[in-house]
Amino acid sequence: MKKILLITTIFIGSLFTAVAQDEQAGNDNNRQEKIKALYVAYITQQLNLTEAEAQKFWPLHAQFESDIKTVKPDLPELEKQQVVLNIKKKYQENFNHILGANRCERFFKMDGEFKRKLLDRIRKQREQQRPKIRRGV
Amino acid sequence: MEINSDILNELKDISPVLGAMEKINVFTVPEGYFERFSQDILMPVKEENRVLQTVPSVAVNNVPQGYFDSLADAILNKIKAQDIATAELKEVSPVVAGIPKQNIFTVPAGYFEQLSDEVVNNINRTVSAEEELTGLSPMLQSVKQVNVFTVPANYFETLPAQISLAVAPQPAKVISMRRRTTLTLVKYAVAAIFTGAMALGVYNYVSPAKIAEDPTVAIGKQIAKDNRFDEELLKVTDDDIIKYLQVNGENIDAQSVAANVVNENELPSQEDYFTDDKALDKYLDNIDLNDLKN
Secondary structure, three states, X not given: OHHHHHHHHHHHHHHHHHHHHHHHHHHXXXXXXXXXXXXXXXXXXXXXXXXXXXXXXXXXXXXXXXXXXXXXXXXXXXXXXXXXXXXXXXXXXXHHHHHOHHHHHHHHHHHHHHHHHHHXXXXXXXXXXXXXXXXXX | OHHHHHHHHHHHHHOHHHHHXXXXXXXXXXXXXXXXXXXXXXXXXXXXXXXXXXXXXHXXXXXXXXXXXXXXXXXXXXXXXXXXXXXXXXHHOHHHHHOXXXXXXXXXXXXXXXXXXXXXXXXXXXXXXXXXXXXXXXXXXXXXXXXXXXXXXXXXXXHHHHHHHHHOOOOOOOOOOOOOHHHHHHHHHHHHHHHHHHHHHHHHHOOHHHHHOOHHHHHHHXXXXXXXXXHHHHHOOHHHHHHHHHHHOOOHXXXXXXXXXXXXXXOOOHHHHHHOOOHXXXXXXXXXXXXXXX
């Protein structure tokens, strides 16, 4: 009787801790997810994705992204680029099916463009913050 | 010519004797040698032929008369005359040669005449089993042929009954238990909690929302729909962007640019160059100072 109660308490307790830990990690994750959402918004706008296309495109894109994340970061630079390129080429055909050749081409362009845009955003902000002449004569 | 003298000089270095030699042909031929050459070669051959032709006739003529008729006899006689085997044995082993040629094995008189009778007699002589056993082991002989194992009276008649009695089930020990009225409630409660927990887990992993659409994608679509991209982009912090690029920038370019952007803050701006032509020098000095501080 007491044993059962003890086991139940521990079980429920562990459930709550797990949930709590999830939330703690989630805070940082949330902000990363925000940028991902921006990425989704950017690509959707640039490619003029319809609802039906998006339904097929984003799950495939998630797979594509996770495939790229499997590339080991400590590979020699050119080899790493080669592996990434191979993955992109592998997915090119699938993206083609959904988007058509032209927009598929544009997707790969815009994929890099988004990152450029993020960098631009940092640059601009810093330029605004920076005083015109920082080091005196 | 120069090359020749070079070679000569080298030769002198290696071997002064050879180097000092004059460059002349040291081999000479007697006068008219090649005119007589063919004759000289053919002459010995002709000579040899002449000699060979004379040999057979001389050899056959030299054999004594009747030599071949008596040859076989002569050879056999020679072999018989010499006791080759004895001579050889003496040479190889004098000890063996010294043994006289004598038969040293003897048999009693009339041995082979009686042998067959004796064998048959031996076979016919019968020996009883008891006699043989006595000879082999007197101890076993003393043991009488009696069955030493006995069974109690009526043993086999009562055996089935005895077995069934032994196999028959014993009355089980009864342990009394109290009724568990309060426990049933707890039992159901625990069962409900476990079921709920499992259902929660299953819901988390296979929730319909996840199957339908990634929430991130949903948010992104909404932003696109409302055309709020630039607005939302301004809300993101620099650190988050840099972190995002470090995680997702699969081409190292983006990563290095991100790293550069962080440092760019330190770089002189375009205006700095206009106002002060030593702006870059000052910047470089500054870097050195910073490095030293670090």
